[in-house]
Amino acid sequence: MVRLKWENKKDFSGRILENTQYYKDKFKKIKITTFNSSKKLIKGKETTHWTNKLIWGDNLKVLYYLLNDFKEKIDLIYIDPPFFSGTNYHIEIKSEAREFNAIAYNDYWKNDLDSYLEMIYERIVLFKKLLSKKGLIFVHLDWHASHYIRVILDEIFGQNKFVNNIVWHYYNKYSAGKTNLPRAHDDILVYSKTNKYTFNELRIPRDKPIKQLKREMVNGVLKNAKDENGHVIYRTVKDKKMDDVWRIPCMQPASKEWTGFPTQKHHELLKRIIKLGSNKGDIVADFFCGSGTTLLTAEKLNRRWIGCDISEYSIYLTRKRLMAYFENNKNSFKDDHPFELYTHLNDERVNIINSGFFEKELAIRRKK
Ligand SMILES: C[S@@+](CC[C@H](N)C(=O)[O-])C[C@H]1O[C@@H](n2cnc3c(N)ncnc32)[C@H](O)[C@@H]1O
Incomplete structure (x- = not known):
C-alpha cells in the first residue's frame, strides 16, 4: 500500500486512550449566553435530550474530550482547515470604544509541510474514531495540499472508502496571476467509514x-x-x-449572510453537503468552524451539531450568527434553547470572558 512519509511522522496510537481520559473533564460549560441551558427533543433517536455544542479550543484537545462520549456517534464531519496557503488572515475590529486589528487565523507554516501534515494527520485519525458507522467525512482543501491529504485519507480510511472528490468551482473570484491559469476551484474529499453510509441523491x-x-x-x-x-x-x-462539480460563487461582502470573516464559505455549499450526507436529527460536526456556516446550516436543516474553533473571534461570530437566527425565529423554538458554549478554561480565556468580550457589539471586517 502507498503511504505518505514525512519527517517526524509519529505513531501516536498508543497515546489515544491516555489522552481521551486526560481530557474527559477538561472542557466546562460557560455561561455567557441567554441560551445557556438547552434540551432539544429529537424524535426517533436514542438520545432524546440533546444540546448543540459550540466548543472554544484547540480541536485536538476537543477531539480527545469528545471521544469520551461521542465515539462512533457523529454522522457527518465537514472540515475546512487552514490550506497551507502561507498566509495569515487579518481582520479589523471596531467597538464603540476602539478600533484594532487582529489575526482571524494563521495559515503561515514557514514552508514546513511536515508540520502541516502532522497537524492534519492526528486529527484525521481521531475524526475516524468519532464518525458513526453510516458516517461521511468531507475534507475541504485546495491545490496547496489536497493531493497529500488524499493519500493520508487513503491510509486512514482505506482507498476503498473514497467516495468523491467534489470540485467546488467558484467562478467569481478575481485572479491576478499571469503565469498560470486562474485557480478557480477547491477540492472537497469525501470518505466513508464503512460501505453502508448515508447518501441522499440530490x-x-x-x-x-x-x-x-x-x-x-x-x-x-x-x-x-x-x-x-x-x-x-x-x-x-x-x-x-447533481454531479461532483459544483458551481457556487465565493461569498461576497454584499451578501446578507456575510459575516466579515475572511474565508467564510458559501451556505449553499454546506447545504448541499449536509443534505447529501445526513438526515434530520443526525449529528453534524465542524472542528474548524470559522464563522459558523456549517453549524447554522445544520441548525436550519434540523440536524444536531457540534462546532469548534480555537479563535475567540470565530466563536464570537459563530455565536452572534446563531443568536441572531434564534432571535429571528424564536416562535419556532419556544422554550428550546438551542446551544451551549464550552471551553477548556485557562487564564487568558477567563480574562476574555470576564471582559464581556462575547456580549460586546463588535463590527468585524476582513482586512485587505
Ligand atoms: C478556513 S477557516 C473556516 C471557515 C469556515 N468554514 C466558515 O465558513 O467560516 C479555518 C478555521 O480553523 C480554525 N482553526 C485553525 N486551527 C485550529 C485548531 N487547532 N483548533 C480549532 N480551530 C482551528 C481557525 O481559527 C479558523 O477559524
Whole structure:
C-alpha cells in the first residue's frame, strides 16, 4: 500500500486512550449566553435530550474530550482547515470604544509541510474514531495540499472508502496571476467509514429544460414508454442529478449572510453537503468552524451539531450568527434553547470572558 512519509511522522496510537481520559473533564460549560441551558427533543433517536455544542479550543484537545462520549456517534464531519496557503488572515475590529486589528487565523507554516501534515494527520485519525458507522467525512482543501491529504485519507480510511472528490468551482473570484491559469476551484474529499453510509441523491435545476424520452420498466427491462398509437413519449425535465462539480460563487461582502470573516464559505455549499450526507436529527460536526456556516446550516436543516474553533473571534461570530437566527425565529423554538458554549478554561480565556468580550457589539471586517 502507498503511504505518505514525512519527517517526524509519529505513531501516536498508543497515546489515544491516555489522552481521551486526560481530557474527559477538561472542557466546562460557560455561561455567557441567554441560551445557556438547552434540551432539544429529537424524535426517533436514542438520545432524546440533546444540546448543540459550540466548543472554544484547540480541536485536538476537543477531539480527545469528545471521544469520551461521542465515539462512533457523529454522522457527518465537514472540515475546512487552514490550506497551507502561507498566509495569515487579518481582520479589523471596531467597538464603540476602539478600533484594532487582529489575526482571524494563521495559515503561515514557514514552508514546513511536515508540520502541516502532522497537524492534519492526528486529527484525521481521531475524526475516524468519532464518525458513526453510516458516517461521511468531507475534507475541504485546495491545490496547496489536497493531493497529500488524499493519500493520508487513503491510509486512514482505506482507498476503498473514497467516495468523491467534489470540485467546488467558484467562478467569481478575481485572479491576478499571469503565469498560470486562474485557480478557480477547491477540492472537497469525501470518505466513508464503512460501505453502508448515508447518501441522499440530490437534484439541481438545469440551465434550460430539456425534452427526454420517457422510460419505463417492462418485465424487468428498461424500455422507451409508448402511447396507445405506438409513439414514443417525451417529457420535459427541468432538473438533473447533481454531479461532483459544483458551481457556487465565493461569498461576497454584499451578501446578507456575510459575516466579515475572511474565508467564510458559501451556505449553499454546506447545504448541499449536509443534505447529501445526513438526515434530520443526525449529528453534524465542524472542528474548524470559522464563522459558523456549517453549524447554522445544520441548525436550519434540523440536524444536531457540534462546532469548534480555537479563535475567540470565530466563536464570537459563530455565536452572534446563531443568536441572531434564534432571535429571528424564536416562535419556532419556544422554550428550546438551542446551544451551549464550552471551553477548556485557562487564564487568558477567563480574562476574555470576564471582559464581556462575547456580549460586546463588535463590527468585524476582513482586512485587505
Ligand atoms: C478556513 S477557516 C473556516 C471557515 C469556515 N468554514 C466558515 O465558513 O467560516 C479555518 C478555521 O480553523 C480554525 N482553526 C485553525 N486551527 C485550529 C485548531 N487547532 N483548533 C480549532 N480551530 C482551528 C481557525 O481559527 C479558523 O477559524
